[in-house]
Amino acid sequence: MPELCVNIDHVATVRQARRTYEPDPVLAATEAEAGGADGITVHLREDRRHIQDSDLPRLKEVVRTKLNLEMAATDEMVAIAIALKPGLSMFVPERRAEVTTEGGLDVAGQEGRIREAVARLKGAGIAVSAFIDADERQIEAAARAGFDFCEIHTGPYAHAHHDFGAGDARTAAELAKVRRAVEAVGAAGMRPNAGHALNYGNVAAIAAIPNLRELHIGHAIVSRAVFAGLRAAVREMKDAIDAR
Numbered sequence: 001m002p003e004l005c006v007n008i009d010h011v012a013t014v015r016q017a018r019r020t021y022e023p024d025p026v027l028a029a030t031e032a033e034a035g036g037a038d039g040i041t042v043h044l045r046e047d048r049r050h051i052q053d054s055d056l057p058r059l060k061e062v063v064r065t066k067l068n069l070e071m072a073a074t075d076e077m078v079a080i081a082i083a084l085k086p087g088l089s090m091f092v093p094e095r096r097a098e099v100t101t102e103g104g105l106d107v108a109g110q111e112g113r114i115r116e117a118v119a120r121l122k123g124a125g126i127a128v129s130a131f132i133d134a135d136e137r138q139i140e141a142a143a144r145a146g147f148d149f150c151e152i153h154t155g156p157y158a159h160a161h162h163d164f165g166a167g168d169a170r171t172a173a174e175l176a177k178v179r180r181a182v183e184a185v186g187a188a189g190m191r192p193n194a195g196h197a198l199n200y201g202n203v204a205a206i207a208a209i210p211n212l213r214e215l216h217i218g219h220a221i222v223s224r225a226v227f228a229g230l231r232a233a234v235r236e237m238k239d240a241i242d243a244r
Helices: 008-019 025-034 056-060 075-084 108-123 136-145 157-165 167-186 201-208 219-228 230-243
Strands: 004-005 039-043 067-071 088-091 127-130 149-153 191-195 214-217
Touching: 004 219, 004 230, 008 025, 008 039, 008 201, 008 219, 025 039, 025 056, 025 230, 039 056, 056 067, 056 075, 075 108, 088 149, 108 127, 108 136, 108 149, 127 136, 136 167, 149 167, 157 167, 167 191, 167 201, 201 214, 201 230, 214 219, 219 230
Parallel strands: 004 039, 004 214, 039 067, 067 088, 088 127, 127 149, 149 191, 191 214
Antiparallel strands: none
């Protein structure tokens, strides 16, 4: 069964709506681990719209599983990661106007710059992942750039599942793309993860793909936690993953 890394960004989103101190994402991390999370994921965005710099050392101190830091491939973020030393750093694309991450990182289009950033992180003893689309060209570029992991963007599959249903040919086609990408990541010598827009209704088919290491899920779990509590929401997601 793939491990579940819980993204707690949206707990910080609620906090930042009032620029106050609650709900505390650090407490969310401990609650998620109590519910069975295998890791905690946060995205320190350049505009600091949810997670703040001051959250990072507090999270590093309390997280007992592993802390995964998502970030843009910039000098500022690389320096922050090197100082923090998370269990995993993941490069993702960022646009200020987007609501959330839209599409995978274009590693192939900026391979030289990204290779240098990867080397800096790996030189500091930090494993590095790329959030990429299910695209053979991007997988090949990620391997050349030296990434340890690739997280395959599951958004197109999740949206097809929502719009057309699990049994529709379009959903099956998107699922097949993810499966082929996972296989290609492994064949290229990297370790495959997956995430984006996964929820309780669509996660089982992704979790059934052989050799997936981790699933990174946030919005669905935090949404469910509003009604069930975070520990229960994490346990329910673990059950949904195990139902593959």
